[in-house]
Amino acid sequence: MSAGPDAARPTPRIAVLGNPNTGKTTLFNRLCGVRARTANFPGSTVEGRIGMHRSPAGHVELELVDLPGSYSLSIDVPEARVCRDCLQGSLDGVEPDAMLVVLDATNLRRNLQFAAQALAHRLPAVVALNMWDTARARPECVDPAELSRRLGCPVVPVSGRTGEGLAALDVALDTVVDLPFGADALVARLQRLPPADATQAMLASWADQVTRAAAPAAATPARDADDSLVDRVDVALTHPFVGIAVFAVTMAALFSAIFMVASVPMDLIDLVFGRAAEAVRSALPEGLLADLLADGIVAGIGGVLVFLPQICLLFFLLSLLEDSGYLARAAFAVDRVMRRFGLSGPSFVPLLSSHACALPGIMSTRLIRDDRERLATILVAPFMSCSARLPVYVLLIGILSVGRPAWFAGAAFVACYALGAMAGLLTALLARRTVLRGPARPLVLELPPYRVPALRNALLVTWDRALVFLRNAGTTILAISVVMWWLSAFPRSDGPDARSQQAGSFAGQLGEAVAPAFAPLGFDSQLTVGVLTSFLAREVFVSTMGVLAGAGSDADVSDRTVLEQVAAMPRADGTPVFDPATAAAALVFFVLAMQCLPTLAVTRRETGSWKWPAIQFGWMTLVAYAGALVAHAAVRAWGGAA
Amino acid sequence: MRPDDHVCLCFRVSLRKLQNHLERERPTVASQLSECLGAGTGCGWCVPFLRRLHAQHAAGTLPALDESHEEYARRRTAYRAGRREGTYDRLPSDPMAAEPDRSPASPVRVPLTQLRRGQRAIVDCANLADLPEGERCLLHAMGMHDDCQLRVCSPGAPCIVQIDDTRLGISAEVARRIMVTPIEDGDRRAP
Ligand SMILES: Nc1nc2c(ncn2[C@@H]2O[C@H](COP(=O)(O)OP(=O)(O)O)[C@@H](O)[C@H]2O)c(=O)[nH]1
Ligand code: FES
Ligand SMILES: [Mg+2]
Numbered sequence: 001m002s003a004g005p006d007a008a009r010p011t012p013r014i015a016v017l018g019n020p021n022t023g024k025t026t027l028f029n030r031l032c033g034v035r036a037r038t039a040n041f042p043g044s045t046v047e048g049r050i051g052m053h054r055s056p057a058g059h060v061e062l063e064l065v066d067l068p069g070s071y072s073l074s075i076d077v078p079e080a081r082v083c084r085d086c087l088q089g090s091l092d093g094v095e096p097d098a099m100l101v102v103l104d105a106t107n108l109r110r111n112l113q114f115a116a117q118a119l120a121h122r123l124p125a126v127v128a129l130n131m132w133d134t135a136r137a138r139p140e141c142v143d144p145a146e147l148s149r150r151l152g153c154p155v156v157p158v159s160g161r162t163g164e165g166l167a168a169l170d171v172a173l174d175t176v177v178d179l180p181f182g183a184d185a186l187v188a189r190l191q192r193l194p195p196a197d198a199t200q201a202m203l204a205s206w207a208d209q210v211t212r213a214a215a216p217a218a219a220t221p222a223r224d225a226d227d228s229l230v231d232r233v234d235v236a237l238t239h240p241f242v243g244i245a246v247f248a249v250t251m252a253a254l255f256s257a258i259f260m261v262a263s264v265p266m267d268l269i270d271l272v273f274g275r276a277a278e279a280v281r282s283a284l285p286e287g288l289l290a291d292l293l294a295d296g297i298v299a300g301i302g303g304v305l306v307f308l309p310q311i312c313l314l315f316f317l318l319s320l321l322e323d324s325g326y327l328a329r330a331a332f333a334v335d336r337v338m339r340r341f342g343l344s345g346p347s348f349v350p351l352l353s354s355h356a357c358a359l360p361g362i363m364s365t366r367l368i369r370d371d372r373e374r375l376a377t378i379l380v381a382p383f384m385s386c387s388a389r390l391p392v393y394v395l396l397i398g399i400l401s402v403g404r405p406a407w408f409a410g411a412a413f414v415a416c417y418a419l420g421a422m423a424g425l426l427t428a429l430l431a432r433r434t435v436l437r438g439p440a441r442p443l444v445l446e447l448p449p450y451r452v453p454a455l456r457n458a459l460l461v462t463w464d465r466a467l468v469f470l471r472n473a474g475t476t477i478l479a480i481s482v483v484m485w486w487l488s489a490f491p492r493s494d495g496p497d498a499r500s501q502q503a504g505s506f507a508g509q510l511g512e513a514v515a516p517a518f519a520p521l522g523f524d525s526q527l528t529v530g531v532l533t534s535f536l537a538r539e540v541f542v543s544t545m546g547v548l549a550g551a552g553s554d555a556d557v558s559d560r561t562v563l564e565q566v567a568a569m570p571r572a573d574g575t576p577v578f579d580p581a582t583a584a585a586a587l588v589f590f591v592l593a594m595q596c597l598p599t600l601a602v603t604r605r606e607t608g609s610w611k612w613p614a615i616q617f618g619w620m621t622l623v624a625y626a627g628a629l630v631a632h633a634a635v636r637a638w639g640g641a642a
Numbered sequence: 643m644r645p646d647d648h649v650c651l652c653f654r655v656s657l658r659k660l661q662n663h664l665e666r667e668r669p670t671v672a673s674q675l676s677e678c679l680g681a682g683t684g685c686g687w688c689v690p691f692l693r694r695l696h697a698q699h700a701a702g703t704l705p706a707l708d709e710s711h712e713e714y715a716r717r718r719t720a721y722r723a724g725r726r727e728g729t730y731d732r733l734p735s736d737p738m739a740a741e742p743d744r745s746p747a748s749p750v751r752v753p754l755t756q757l758r759r760g761q762r763a764i765v766d767c768a769n770l771a772d773l774p775e776g777e778r779c780l781l782h783a784m785g786m787h788d789d790c791q792l793r794v795c796s797p798g799a800p801c802i803v804q805i806d807d808t809r810l811g812i813s814a815e816v817a818r819r820i821m822v823t824p825i826e827d828g829d830r831r832a833p
Pocket of ligand 1: 018019020021022023024025026027069130131132133134158159160161162323324451452453454
């Protein structure tokens with residue numbers, strides 16, 4: 001029997017559980033603030049948070065676990081499994097000392113069904129009657145004292161939003177972990193609850209009974225007047241045309257905001273780290289150490305941090321949208337379209353986010369309930385044209401559109417984005433018919449009430465996501481940068497310029513060796529080196545080509561932009577590297593290829609095995625190669641005919 | 643059929659539960675089997691089989707059914723599809739299917755998708771038995787259980803309904819299977 005804190009484990013653990021959207025996280029954030037970390041539970045895709053809380057009055061430190069919201073403890077979904085495991089102590093080996101069941105006071109009946117299941121566990125419990133700020137104003141408000149009598153445990157009305165009732169909650173929590181919890185207390189509580197193996201119907205009728213007793217006025221049907229306005233908004237936002245149009249506009253606004261706002265800190269980070277690299281160089285004697293620090297480590301850290309503004313902004317804005325209640329409607333509206341491709345509404349946002357960067361896109365697939373669907377979404381997310389491809393598009397489309405009408409470049413940009421999205425959706429369809437075959441899960445989604453989003457929650461989500469990114473993806477990206485530096489810096493050549501260093505390095509040798517494979521696409525060995533280095537991170541392509549082109553021609557380098565230099569780059573035989581067919585092939589290759597090691601690392605982390613990154617890499621490279629081959633042949637044929 | 647297979651699919655009553663119930667309660671008439679978790683009071687399909695089990699028990703043999711469960715479930719689906727289209731109106735004449743509210747012949751039962759915005763109705767989840775188990779349990783846990791009252795917020799398929807203070811978005815394929823008895827303008831069917 002668990003009996004409060006003991007000497008061996010000084011911090012009692014309290015499991016925080018409840019239905020989704022009851023304000024568990026808000027309450028948890030109130031209590032723990034930034035003294036919390038995201039916890040990835042072993043063998044599960046859902047995550048929770050663990051935080052520390054010390055009540056102002058109390059002397060005990062409490063460890064709170066914010067569990068994922070679940071509609072029932074007995075159903076077979078990941079969230080319910082995590083909650084059950086946590087209550088039984090099999091989640092991470094620590095048995096909780098008490099539970100804090102969070103109920104939404106404005107939706108008591110359904111919440112009580114969950115409470116009955118939770119309270120049947122042999123743990124001391126406190127019930128937090130959340131949303132008290134809203135519930136109190138309603139005529140059908142529940143009486144906490146009566147509810148407490150019915151449930152056999154303390155019931156504290158609180159509001160995570162305004163903070164009222166938190167002092168009382170602290171007292172209740174302190175008391176509950178201090179007092180021994182005997183068998184008689186449990187028996188007394190169990191007598192009031194429905195039997196342990198109660199069906200949902202029995203739970204419902206018990207909940208109804210308790211609701212009638214504790215909140216007599218709640219038995220009357222919901223209020224019509226304000227509902228009908230919400231109804232109208234819901235009808236519009238989930239309408240097949242209006243709803244999708246509103247969603248498209250919202251997302252377009254979201255991403256333009258991210259692009260515009262994030263570009264400032266991103267440029268700043270670029271600048272600062274560029275300066276830092278220079279500073280390192282000038283401070284240290286010329287040599288390996290300076291190279292490693294400047295090109296490997298400082299540039300590597302810069303390469304990690306440069307993703308951070310977009311990730312933070314995306315999660316901040318998404319969290320606001322989700323909190324407002326809009327995101328659930330949007331997912332419901334796009335469900336029909338996504339279903340055609342074997343995906344569903346909740347996959348849309350991750351895919352859209354991937355247009356900024358596949359990393360946050362893949363990280364946000366956790367909203368998808370179905371495992372296979374989630375894997376399919378992760379698999380195809382990198383097909384979306386992320387912002388790291390943009391510099392490459394600019395370079396190659398610039399080369400392609402020389403001497404063509406002005407609309408050509410714009411059309412080419414749109415075509416690139418469309419090509420990536422189509423390839424992704426068709427791949428999803430293919431995967432759902434083959435490796436990820438499974439029934440499309442019919443969508444049943446709770447549409448939470450519209451609310452003014454809580455800034456505090458959004459900031460904490462952002463903080464959390466940033467930490468997760470830095471801790472996991474960050475270390476990988478840094479390692480890659482160092483390896484990449486090593487590949488292009490060794491073996492050291494005595495040649496005078498960067499070009500001979502590039503050619504003689506392992507990367508250069510590799511390019512020479514692999515060049516025959518890319519010859520059908522019209523790539524020469526220089527372009528092959530560019531493509532190979534960009535397999536680690538595609539933005540590198542432009543700088544590699546810049547180095548190769550700049551180093552190759554000694555005359556009037558400074559008068560020409562990098563773009564012009566690259567466009568004019570000669571092959572070994574003097575003809576330009578980028579004839580139209582080759583440029584088109586390279587462009588298609590960059591649209592479709594998996595050239596981002598950080599993404600592979602995140603895929604590995606999110607899927608828990610190397611199998612999926614391997615499939616992702618293999619398939620995308622295959623599609624990219626085939627696409628580039630077709631593009632090369634097509635432009636050749638077309639050019640020949642013209 | 644194996645002991646853990648459901649004989650009454652509407653209420654998910656397994657063969658084992660029925661065997662135990664027969665052994666423990668020794669009901670004198672077959673209709674008393676409905677006291678075992680409501681067996682037979684849904685679509686009525688399983689009623690003849692419940693009778694057979696009761697007879698076997700009365701004869702002193704272990705109650706069992708030799709139909710394969712897949713076949714059994716498939717035939718039930720066909721039975722219910724036929725009944726929906728009106729080609730199969732031979733209703734079980736057994737008293738246990740005579741619970742008035744749920745009577746399959748009740749003229750006002752319509753699919754949820756036929757209600758108008760703002761209309762209220764009482765839910766009958768019987769037809770949800772062909773949904774995957776996980777989905778059905780989730781729906782129940784979200785508040786959509788037998789006899790609950792709902793209000794239509796956005797009609798059609800897919801639709802949005804409100805149960806108490808919970809709004810649920812329900813995709814078309816699920817919404818079509820939820821049968822409801824309208825309680826406002828119940829006699830006037832929506833177009
Ligand atoms: N009015 C009100 N809203 C709240 C309260 N607590 C949480 N919310 C809102 O309820 C929504 C869901 O909260 P969240 O903490 O994410 O719920 P969770 O899913 O249980 O973790 C958010 O929009 C919160 O801003 C409260 O006490 N009063
Ligand atoms: S299967 Fe038993 S009532 Fe429908
Ligand atoms: Mg939460």
